[in-house]
Amino acid sequence: MSTRAGDEQLDELERALGRRRQEHGPDEDAAAGAARRLSARVAAEGLADISFGPVDSPFGTMLAAATNKGLVRLAFPEEDVDGVLAGLSRRISPRIIEAPASFDPLRRELDEYFEGRRQAFKLPQDWQLIRAFQRRVLGVTYAIPYGAVSSYGEVAADAGSPRGSRAAGNALGSNPIPIVIPCHRVLRSGGVLGGYGGGPERKRYLLNLEGFF
Amino acid sequence: MSESTSTPVRSGPRSTTVAGGAREGLPPFQRFLDAHRECVWRFLVSSVGPTEADDCFQETFIAALRAYPRLRKNSNLRAWVLTIAHRKALDAHRARKRRALPVEDVAAVDTRSAGSPHTPDEGLWSAVRELPERQRSAVTLRYMADLPHREIAQAIGCSEDAARRSLHEGLTKLRKAVSA
Numbered sequence: 001m002s003t004r005a006g007d008e009q010l011d012e013l014e015r016a017l018g019r020r021r022q023e024h025g026p027d028e029d030a031a032a033g034a035a036r037r038l039s040a041r042v043a044a045e046g047l048a049d050i051s052f053g054p055v056d057s058p059f060g061t062m063l064a065a066a067t068n069k070g071l072v073r074l075a076f077p078e079e080d081v082d083g084v085l086a087g088l089s090r091r092i093s094p095r096i097i098e099a100p101a102s103f104d105p106l107r108r109e110l111d112e113y114f115e116g117r118r119q120a121f122k123l124p125q126d127w128q129l130i131r132a133f134q135r136r137v138l139g140v141t142y143a144i145p146y147g148a149v150s151s152y153g154e155v156a157a158d159a160g161s162p163r164g165s166r167a168a169g170n171a172l173g174s175n176p177i178p179i180v181i182p183c184h185r186v187l188r189s190g191g192v193l194g195g196y197g198g199g200p201e202r203k204r205y206l207l208n209l210e211g212f213f
Numbered sequence: 214m215s216e217s218t219s220t221p222v223r224s225g226p227r228s229t230t231v232a233g234g235a236r237e238g239l240p241p242f243q244r245f246l247d248a249h250r251e252c253v254w255r256f257l258v259s260s261v262g263p264t265e266a267d268d269c270f271q272e273t274f275i276a277a278l279r280a281y282p283r284l285r286k287n288s289n290l291r292a293w294v295l296t297i298a299h300r301k302a303l304d305a306h307r308a309r310k311r312r313a314l315p316v317e318d319v320a321a322v323d324t325r326s327a328g329s330p331h332t333p334d335e336g337l338w339s340a341v342r343e344l345p346e347r348q349r350s351a352v353t354l355r356y357m358a359d360l361p362h363r364e365i366a367q368a369i370g371c372s373e374d375a376a377r378r379s380l381h382e383g384l385t386k387l388r389k390a391v392s393a
Contacts, residue, residue, distance in 0.1 A: 013388055016337055017356035021255060030263075031254035034270045035246055041271065047278055048242065085241040094282055096241035 043099030053100035070124030076198045119146035129176045137171040144185045238286040255357040260302040269301040295368040340390040348383030
């Protein structure tokens with residue numbers, strides 16, 4: 001039953017045939033180059049459902065992902081890249097390709113924002129990961145102007161759920177596009193900072209940047 | 214206090230409850246490409262030669278991308294993508310025959326454009342490319358992609374016994390060719 005029955009000993013020919021596979025180098029590099037050309041072509045021709053790539057921020061390198069409608073996900077540096085991609089694969093489509101160059105417009109807007117030269121993001125967004133109550137909460141949050149803040153209670157009320165401040169907090173905490181959807185502008189009542197993805201010091205940093213403090 | 218401390222996807226309550234869909238287990242396409250690009254490349258470069266390998270590689274993974282979301286979650290991804298690569302290699306061989314170039318010329322071009330440090334074995338691989346279709350596929354899948362007989366059979370679309378036989382016949386023919 002052994003799969004190698006009948007040819008137990010490798011002869012010179014089989015060793016020669018196997019040799020190239022065991023060598024590392026040229027084929028590996030050529031395969032990596034071919035794969036890069038493929039990713040670039042898939043991105044250029046719009047054949048994938050989701051593209052992703054790294055973007056810089058003062059918090060470290062973030063992961064951005066976009067559908068053909070726009071930015072669908074922005075993940076903080078400490079989030080596990082494979083975990084984020086697996087989530088997108090499950091919830092939207094497994095046709096996910098790496099396309100760093102396609103995020104240049106986002107990089108430009110983020111750079112301008114972090115340098116204090118931009119107050120609103122203009123790039124297209126895709127809110128398909130945001131459903132139901134969370135969509136209402138983030139919709140209200142999106143309308144909070146640069147330099148202003150609101151509270152969980154106010155946001156919940158504006159979203160049509162006056163007693164839902166805890167639920168509003170959860171909705172904000174799982175914001176798939178932080179920074180661009182400014183959940184950092186929502187504080188606890190009494191002006192207490194409240195939580196934020198990756199820690200409240202980031203929230204303070206962003207509010208400082210926007211001149212709130 | 215804890216209401217908004219969670220990071221968006223990892224601990225968001227909805228993302229953990231939504232998990233478990235039908236697509237669980239199918240990796241993002243980019244990860245699938247990263248994992249299998251090398252065995253596909255090795256198979257193609259030895260099956261169709263370095264000049265045409267890149268075209269076949271692109272066609273293989275474009276076809277895979279199109280069909281990818283319909284794949285069953287427990288599929289053997291390596292055997293599946295090599296099945297596609299195998300078909301693309303056959304197309305390339307048949308197209309080359311239709312162009313009616315003398316076989317010797319094609320082999321010579323392939324060897325020159327390889328330009329790699331493999332030259333001692335390059336004659337051997339040229340001989341592999343001269344084998345009949347099924348033998349050529351069996352030999353390249355076995356020695357370049359390191360597939361077991363079962364997956365060779367799957368990629369070619371034949372029984373495991375037939376795959377074993379083709380491999381054996383291919384090796385016999387190669388022994389004659391290299392000792393000639």
